[in-house]
Amino acid sequence: MRNKLAERIIFAGVDVGASRTKAAIIDSDKNILGWNVRKSGTNFTLSSNLCLAEALSMAHADKSEIRIAYSTGYGRKNVTFAAGSRTEIGCHAKGCYHYFPIAMTIIDIGGQDNKIIKVDENGKRTNFKMNRKCAAGTGAFLEEMCLRLDVGLEDMNGLAADAEGIIKLGSYCTVFSATEVLENIRNGKPLADLMKGIFYSVIKRVLEMDSLTDKVLMTGGVVAYNPYLVKMTEELIQSEILVPKLPQLTGALGAALFALESRQQ
Template structure:
């Protein structure tokens, strides 16, 4: 009966809530992503319902559920919590079982996690108090430029003459953006400059090992960031099929490993 069991991972992030449902073969069979909003519990419940529908399964098949992310304590159906650091590591190692450096760009924080060839975490770092270089930076800039967030990636790809922004600070960067608009710079060149600012903040955080994996909602929706990062560090970057879901998948994997019946089987 083991194949009927499902495991749920829920990643309640500062910006989006992600739910992943996996089966005993570690296959992703359902998922959902929604804005976290102000009621984390309700959002997680709604995501679970949607993900189970995708999996074509009922709640009775859930053999374990673990939550992660900022709102990890607010998930009604989770039996345990893990930090998002551990879950991202777990989720990424499933797809790339080798020594890797994971760069996760989230809504309010960035993480750099290093794993050895056994998936053992050797170090991790989160951005410091400031949210420069995270999704929040792009979210702040989008209304300033009057560009929907989802259009940024396409615009950045069109740039021929990137505008470099000097400031660490999101607010001061916005001032620089206004100055560039005043000086007649093209919007696509400014947007590429914003992307460049994001990846600069990340490479300042830590050194990278040979194999680099990029994940997170910002990467999911702005794949050009990966291309830019590849150009900057001079090598190919690995991206899982669902980069926004790796934390949730990792949490589901922890739930699977914690399942006594599965362990004994």
């Protein structure tokens, strides 16, 4: 069995985000064999190595089997085993088009970046926008809110989904929003309604970045763990939203696909 596996040719993609590092292992037929997500921490080289090791373990593969690895994300230049790198914009587009080969608008909500990426029916990027210099509406905003409310990140989705009403926030600013939330708590407003308002704030920040065209697809860690946020977005834009099977992995998958393509060129 081991010998047979050792003959495989595999490709790796690692997405070192500001918050989380993601790795994906694929074979020549673009099947995902293994993957992993872990905190990026402060040592991106270490986290990318550990993340890759876990993904390889899941794929029952050895590092020596990797034909080519590509990196992406904020810490892409810190990945020592990568032969090449691409920006996360390009990798998300590549990874999403792999799942859904159609013209689409991708909304990626990351740890400190939000992106809106437009892809045509041939998988080519036609446009993209990143959030302006402020991190309002990103994962960092949600983390700050959870910290202030003493709510676990894993509890956000359930709370928002259980809300009977919604308390919308007025400010762009994360710090002022937290003050606004605490003021509402002091006034006896339900936590669930506030959490739904916090989700609403994230969605509004994203939707004001660009117009949405074609089919809409959502990715990123926030989407992976908060399906209710996707449901709220669907209600707001009055359209069904596609979510890939592993929404946090599309960047890493895209990097692995670029690695595969580079071998073919």
